[in-house]
Amino acid sequence: MSSLLIPYLFICLLVSVSSSAPQLCSQHDAAALFHFKSSFSLYGVLSDYLACELAGSKYYPRTISWKEGADCCSWDGVACDPLNGHVISLDLTCSWLRGSIPSNSTLFLLRHLRKLNLAFNDFGDSDMPSEFDRLAGLEYLNLSSSSFGGHVPPQVSHLSKLVSLDLSGNYAQTLDENTLEALVNNLTVARHLFLDRINMSSIDPNLFMNLSSSLRSLSLKECDLRGNMSGDIFHLPELKLLNLGGTKT
Ligand SMILES: *[C@@H]1O[C@H](CO)[C@@H](O)[C@H](O)[C@H]1NC(C)=O
Ligand SMILES: *[C@@H]1O[C@H](CO)[C@@H](O)[C@H](O)[C@H]1NC(C)=O
Numbered sequence: 001m002s003s004l005l006i007p008y009l010f011i012c013l014l015v016s017v018s019s020s021a022p023q024l025c026s027q028h029d030a031a032a033l034f035h036f037k038s039s040f041s042l043y044g045v046l047s048d049y050l051a052c053e054l055a056g057s058k059y060y061p062r063t064i065s066w067k068e069g070a071d072c073c074s075w076d077g078v079a080c081d082p083l084n085g086h087v088i089s090l091d092l093t094c095s096w097l098r099g100s101i102p103s104n105s106t107l108f109l110l111r112h113l114r115k116l117n118l119a120f121n122d123f124g125d126s127d128m129p130s131e132f133d134r135l136a137g138l139e140y141l142n143l144s145s146s147s148f149g150g151h152v153p154p155q156v157s158h159l160s161k162l163v164s165l166d167l168s169g170n171y172a173q174t175l176d177e178n179t180l181e182a183l184v185n186n187l188t189v190a191r192h193l194f195l196d197r198i199n200m201s202s203i204d205p206n207l208f209m210n211l212s213s214s215l216r217s218l219s220l221k222e223c224d225l226r227g228n229m230s231g232d233i234f235h236l237p238e239l240k241l242l243n244l245g246g247t248k249t
């Protein structure tokens with residue numbers, strides 16, 4: 001009897017193991033993501049709901065469905081490299097996140113990220129940490145309308161693979177001249193730069209003249225830029241969109 005039962009149990013065990021979905025997600029990245037999620041409270045506000053609707057993005061708390069132990073590559077807003085399970089994209093736009101991102105946030109352990117979107121959350125006018133430069137593989141960074149304050153950290157200019165950078169709509173944030181100069185010189189493959197409604201009152205608009213020749217869109221609405229901008233900006237060969245609405249040039 002028992003000699004028949006043992007192989008039978010063994011087969012059942014094999015079947016149950018092979019029928020559960022293989023875990024793709026790197027455990028290191030899953031832990032970092034889960035800790036990041038847990039560092040925020042979730043709080044929806046009407047003004048962000050309306051802004052997200054207008055931007056064509058659904059306003060709901062994406063991280064609420066994340067379950068510890070499940071494959072993080074299947075979590076809402078997360079995408080992985082199918083070859084090694086590293087998280088390469090995190091899109092938590094319009095996700096009700098409320099809190100701040102401290103310099104020791106586990107977000108900065110996601111070293112394989114290529115795309116990060118945290119637009120339309122509420123970081124309560126806290127500083128944008130300089131540790132964003134640890135995410136050196138980023139090609140797309142979108143932190144628009146997420147209530148960052150303080151100064152844009154100069155280290156953002158180390159992200160030299162950025163194709164698209166959107167920091168617009170952070171009214172309480174200031175962009176300093178040195179930081180802009182470093183951005184202009186280092187973001188050599190940038191195609192889209194959106195810096196609307198950031199405080200640029202100390203910036204010489206001519207600094208934008210040395211922008212990457214690959215630039216396709218440049219948006220600087222309501223930035224409090226002052227001074228005369230040379231017509232040379234129009235010689236950027238690929239430029240299709242230039243928005244300077246509400247600036248006093
Ligand atoms: C940033 O994200 C917002 C919200 O999803 C979107 O409306 C905006 O177009 C994005 N910016 C860029 C440059 O992709
Ligand atoms: C970050 O530092 C604070 C104290 O400064 C600490 O309470 C927190 O646990 C740290 N977080 C992580 C993820 O290490």
Ligand SMILES: *[C@@H]1O[C@H](CO)[C@@H](O)[C@H](O)[C@H]1NC(C)=O
Binds near residue numbers: 154157158159160185
């Ligand atoms: C440009 O980026 C590189 C890394 O890609 C960094 O080492 C360097 O300091 C950056 N330069 C500026 C002016 O930010």
Ligand SMILES: *[C@@H]1O[C@H](CO)[C@@H](O)[C@H](O)[C@H]1NC(C)=O
Binds near residue numbers: 172199200201
């Ligand atoms: C913009 O920044 C300057 C300093 O660079 C400051 O004097 C001014 O008050 C800021 N404007 C706003 C609207 O915060």
Ligand SMILES: *[C@@H]1O[C@H](CO)[C@@H](O)[C@H](O)[C@H]1NC(C)=O
Binds near residue numbers: 206208209
């Ligand atoms: C643009 O770059 C050139 C050399 O690459 C430099 O001589 C010039 O001063 C720069 N212009 C601005 C406005 O930074």
Ligand SMILES: *[C@@H]1O[C@H](CO)[C@@H](O)[C@H](O)[C@H]1NC(C)=O
Binds near residue numbers: 227228
């Ligand atoms: C901008 O150009 C106008 C006309 O050429 C001139 O009157 C004005 O003083 C200039 N402003 C600055 C800040 O250079």
